[in-house]
Amino acid sequence: MSLSGALYNAFSGLKANSRSAALVSTNISNSATESYGRRSLALTPGAVGSTGGVRIAGVVRHGNPVLIADRMVSDAQTGYSGDLKTFASRLEDLVGETGEAGSLTDRVNQFENALITAAANPSSTQRLEMIATTANTLANDFNRLSAEVQDARTTADRKIGQKVDQLNESISRLDQINRDILKATSTNSDNATLLDERQKLLDEMSDIVPLRVVAREKGQIAVFSMNGATLLDGSPQEIGFQRTLTIGAGDTLAGGHLHGLTLNGNPASVGKNGLFGGGTLAAQFEIRDEIAVERQAQLDGMARDLIERLGPSGPDSTLGATDPGLFTDNGALFAAANEEGISGRIKLNTLVEPGNGDAWKLRDGLGATTQGEVGEARLLQGISAALSAQNAPSSSALAPVARSFSNHAAEFSSTVSGARVRAENLHSYQTSQNTALSELVLNDGVDTDQELQTLMKIEQLYAANAKVMSTVDELLERLMSI
Numbered sequence: 001m002s003l004s005g006a007l008y009n010a011f012s013g014l015k016a017n018s019r020s021a022a023l024v025s026t027n028i029s030n031s032a033t034e035s036y037g038r039r040s041l042a043l044t045p046g047a048v049g050s051t052g053g054v055r056i057a058g059v060v061r062h063g064n065p066v067l068i069a070d071r072m073v074s075d076a077q078t079g080y081s082g083d084l085k086t087f088a089s090r091l092e093d094l095v096g097e098t099g100e101a102g103s104l105t106d107r108v109n110q111f112e113n114a115l116i117t118a119a120a121n122p123s124s125t126q127r128l129e130m131i132a133t134t135a136n137t138l139a140n141d142f143n144r145l146s147a148e149v150q151d152a153r154t155t156a157d158r159k160i161g162q163k164v165d166q167l168n169e170s171i172s173r174l175d176q177i178n179r180d181i182l183k184a185t186s187t188n189s190d191n192a193t194l195l196d197e198r199q200k201l202l203d204e205m206s207d208i209v210p211l212r213v214v215a216r217e218k219g220q221i222a223v224f225s226m227n228g229a230t231l232l233d234g235s236p237q238e239i240g241f242q243r244t245l246t247i248g249a250g251d252t253l254a255g256g257h258l259h260g261l262t263l264n265g266n267p268a269s270v271g272k273n274g275l276f277g278g279g280t281l282a283a284q285f286e287i288r289d290e291i292a293v294e295r296q297a298q299l300d301g302m303a304r305d306l307i308e309r310l311g312p313s314g315p316d317s318t319l320g321a322t323d324p325g326l327f328t329d330n331g332a333l334f335a336a337a338n339e340e341g342i343s344g345r346i347k348l349n350t351l352v353e354p355g356n357g358d359a360w361k362l363r364d365g366l367g368a369t370t371q372g373e374v375g376e377a378r379l380l381q382g383i384s385a386a387l388s389a390q391n392a393p394s395s396s397a398l399a400p401v402a403r404s405f406s407n408h409a410a411e412f413s414s415t416v417s418g419a420r421v422r423a424e425n426l427h428s429y430q431t432s433q434n435t436a437l438s439e440l441v442l443n444d445g446v447d448t449d450q451e452l453q454t455l456m457k458i459e460q461l462y463a464a465n466a467k468v469m470s471t472v473d474e475l476l477e478r479l480m481s482i
Contacts, residue, residue, distance in 0.1 A: 003472050005052075010468035012046055012053035017462040019056060024455045031446040035200035037061040038446045039192055061192040063199075064444045069213065071437040072202065073226060076210035076279035078434040081427040083283035084291070087152060088420040091295060094148050098413045107141045108409045110134045115384040118362070123374035128359035131380075136348045139327060142303050146249065146344035149296045153247045156288035157258070163208045163281045164241040164261070167231070170201045171223070175236040177201075178220040185218045195219075210278040229263055229275035237264055249296050249341030253289045260285075294397075295416070299343035301395030302408050303327075307334045307346065308394060309405060315382025318365030324349055326366065326383070339395060 023039045030036040039059050046055035096103025111134040118127035177198045184191035198221070205211060210226040214233075222233035231237055240262035244251070251257035261268040261276060270276045270285045310316070311325035311334065319325060324333045330345045351366050352358055363379060364372040390402040398408060 003475060006468060007472045009053040010465040013465035014462060016041065016043055016054050016056055017458050017465065021455065021458050024451050027446045027451050028448055031448050035203050036196050037063045059190045059192050061195050062444060067437065067441050071441050072206035073210045074434040074437050075206040078430040079207040079280040080278060080283045081430045083280050085423040085427040087287050087291065088423040092416050092420045094145060095413050095416045097417060098410050104141055105409050105413050107138045108406045111138050112384060112387055112406065115380055119377040119380040119384065122363045122377040122380055125359055128362050129354060131362050132352050132354040132359050135326065136354055139346050139348050142299060142343040142346050146296065146299055149292050150247055150249060153288045153292045156284040157244050157247060159284045160281065161241055161243040164239050167205060167208055167239050170205045171232050171236045174198060174201055174223060174232050181219040191219060208279045208281045209276050225275055227273065227275050227277055229268060239263055240265065249344060252293065297397035298412055300339050300341060301393055301397035302412060303343040303346045304339050304395050305393050305408060306405055309386045310383060315379060315386050316365050318367030323367060336394065
């Protein structure tokens with residue numbers, strides 16, 4: 001080998017070593033960066049005539065596409081179960097556990113206890129006022145729970161809009177990256193940074209919708225939902241959604257009051273097997289259109305049951321057929337056709353509002369014009385008996401089982417707690433699976449110990465090439481001095 005050939009070999013080696021050292025430094029500095037793919041230098045023999053050396057063929061970005069695909073699907077499942085758990089936990093906190101102070105069942109117990117206490121001494125105005133106070137608190141609790149459920153539906157609708165905006169922005173950005181990668185591939189430029197950005201966008205989208213990524217020619221990709229919706233394939237697709245500012249108890253998707261998703265202007269399903277099922281987007285639709293609607297119906301069923309137990313056909317014989325009972329529909333007589341949303345409208349009859357001085361009507365009857373015997377407790381006992389009676393509910397939202405009113409409240413509380421436990425268990429399982437897949441993906445990521453070992457080898461190779469160049473320089477000096 002000639003001296004010039006040896007010099008070329010050493011120079012090409014030094015150039016490759018320098019580039020490799022820069023990649024190792026980049027790997028180590030991004031070891032904790034999400035969606036970053038470990039880089040290494042691709043080298044090929046650089047034979048020129050009788051010389052050798054190496055040639056830099058490009059930068060290789062490492063990753064396991066199969067594991068990444070599985071992890072992205074798991075991201076969607078974890079996000080879905082996490083949103084459902086958050087809603088279930090929030091509702092359980094609002095309803096309260098059975099027997100817990102301030103819970104729905106506690107409000108019912110306080111009302112029933114006030115009736116029993118007053119029946120023992122019906123002449124006590126203070127005890128009659130306590131009935132009015134606890135009854136008013138119970139009605140207000142129904143109003144509060146109903147408002148919270150509708151607020152959760154409104155929040156879910158707003159989050160749907162935000163997620164749709166994020167999806168559209170990400171799809172548009174992925175389309176631009178596809179074009180940039182095509183340019184980089186055509187000019188043999190390094191596209192590893194573009195691939196990192198693309199993976200970051202895919203990771204963000206996979207939480208919203210489970211994705212399937214298909215490789216296309218020259219480094220480009222097509223993106224589909226796992227259930228078949230085309231999001232990007234040559235050109236970006238547009239997802240549409242119209243927000244609803246406020247949602248009432250009677251507003252539903254089936255009734256046309258709320259809006260669903262569209263894909264390029266065509267309706268797109270979001271259910272379990274729908275085009276966009278499986279991620280946080282589907283979870284918010286499920287909260288808005290199914291779970292919260294069911295909880296609202298159950299609250300309405302209990303409120304109706306309470307009103308009807310103490311209405312004109314109840315224990316108060318002073319009420320006429322058209323007179324509202326102890327609990328009213330915003331002050332009016334409740335009609336069975338207006339059950340929807342009644343838990344948000346239920347009110348204590350204004351005739352016995354706390355502090356109005358007419359608490360004696362709880363003892364003598366809402367239709368009484370003058371006070372009767374102060375020791376008469378039959379109506380108070382009748383109200384208490386009506387609440388304890390094992391009646392089958394009129395509402396179809398409640399189980400068709402004969403129960404007392406307190407048992408209806410306890411069953412509702414138990415149902416809410418059970419839903420939270422199931423949602424929590426599902427989320428725990430999905431989180432464990434997601435963590436395991438994430439760790440497997442990270443195993444293909446940057447190992448700082450390995451990178452440091454690689455750096456030590458690069459230093460040795462650099463020193464060897466430098467020694468060759470130094471030796472060639474000495475030999476050339478000797479030749480020149482002859």
